[in-house]
Amino acid sequence: MNKDSIVFAGLLLGLCIIISTAVGGYSFYNVRSLDNSLTVTGSAKMSVKSDTVKWTTFFVRAVDVSTLKDGYAKMASDLIAVKKFYADNGYADKDLIISPVFMEEIYNPNGNAQNKQYQLRQTIELNSITDLEKVTGLSKNTQSLIDSGVVFSTQSLEYYYSKLPDLRVKLLAAALADAKARAVEIAKAGGRSVGALKSASSGVVQVLPPNSVDVSDYGNYDTSSVNKEVMVTAKASFVIK
Numbered sequence: 001m002n003k004d005s006i007v008f009a010g011l012l013l014g015l016c017i018i019i020s021t022a023v024g025g026y027s028f029y030n031v032r033s034l035d036n037s038l039t040v041t042g043s044a045k046m047s048v049k050s051d052t053v054k055w056t057t058f059f060v061r062a063v064d065v066s067t068l069k070d071g072y073a074k075m076a077s078d079l080i081a082v083k084k085f086y087a088d089n090g091y092a093d094k095d096l097i098i099s100p101v102f103m104e105e106i107y108n109p110n111g112n113a114q115n116k117q118y119q120l121r122q123t124i125e126l127n128s129i130t131d132l133e134k135v136t137g138l139s140k141n142t143q144s145l146i147d148s149g150v151v152f153s154t155q156s157l158e159y160y161y162s163k164l165p166d167l168r169v170k171l172l173a174a175a176l177a178d179a180k181a182r183a184v185e186i187a188k189a190g191g192r193s194v195g196a197l198k199s200a201s202s203g204v205v206q207v208l209p210p211n212s213v214d215v216s217d218y219g220n221y222d223t224s225s226v227n228k229e230v231m232v233t234a235k236a237s238f239v240i241k
Contacts, residue, residue: 037198038187038240042179044171045231047210050159053132054223055139057082058123059152062106065116075101075120078150082124085145089138090131097125123155129162132226158223161207167230172202175234183238195239203233 059078063071079098086096099122106117128135136157145152161167176197183194204219208229214220215231222228 036239037237038183038194039235039237040179040183040186041203041233041235042175042177042182043231043233044174044178045229046167046171047227047229048161048163048167050132050161050226050228052127052129052160052162053135054156054158054160055126055128055135056123056155056158057126057139057142057152058121058155059145059150060122061120061151063118063120065118068118071118071120072101075122078152079122081145081148081150082152085142086124086126090134091126095126095128097127099123099125132159136226156223159226159228160223161228161230164205164207164230168205168232171230171232172234175202175232176200176236179234179236180238183236183240187238187240192240195241198237198239200234200236203235206231 059075059082061071061074061078083093083096086092102121102123103118104121106119108115108117126135139154139157142152142154179200180194180197187194204217205221206215206219206229207221208214208231209222209225210227210229212222212229
């Protein structure tokens with residue numbers, strides 16, 4: 001090996017040492033930076049009572065293909081009876097969302113074009129922000145419509161809490177306070193103390209029936225119960241000293 005080769009090899013070795021030292025120093029700095037923070041998840045929960053109800057109902061008629069026209073006439077008569085039922089209980093047409101009549105074929109593996117049967121179905125939706133108890137009671141007392149010959153049924157009875165956006169903000173602050181309290185205890189156990197908040201992010205909102213643990217990564221909104229528990233989580237990173 002000549003002198004120039006030895007000099008080049010020495011320079012190359014020195015350069016490698018410098019690069020490895022720099023990388024090692026950078027890695028050490030990152031580790032120390034990561035070690036200087038603590039990330040904790042906090043949560044907050046509050047019980048609320050629904051203040052809005054959506055009652056979805058429907059009525060149906062089964063008809064043959066030969067009596068389809070007569071079936072639509074009977075549906076129109078049924079709609080008059082249904083609207084009167086609502087009106088008698090204090091709800092005018094403007095309070096209702098009435099869908100068009102929907103027709104679907106009733107499956108019959110032995111049927112043919114001459115004896116096909118269809119189901120005619122019409123849906124009515126009532127939304128109320130003041131009469132939650134009244135609507136709930138009314139949904140259980142539709143016998144008068146059944147007695148008049150209308151095939152009437154409840155599709156769903158859904159309960160909502162209209163002030164959820166405001167409550168979410170309030171619970172988020174409480175969840176961050178809970179996260180800090182947890183961070184303080186964790187840091188104390190390691191002989192450290194908690195400093196400034198570095199970053200924070202909000203988790204999804206969980207609206208659950210009372211005493212439920214059925215949480216989801218995408219959030220939940222239970223509509224089946226009048227009383228609910230609203231839970232919010234928050235992830236926070238703190239400087240530790």
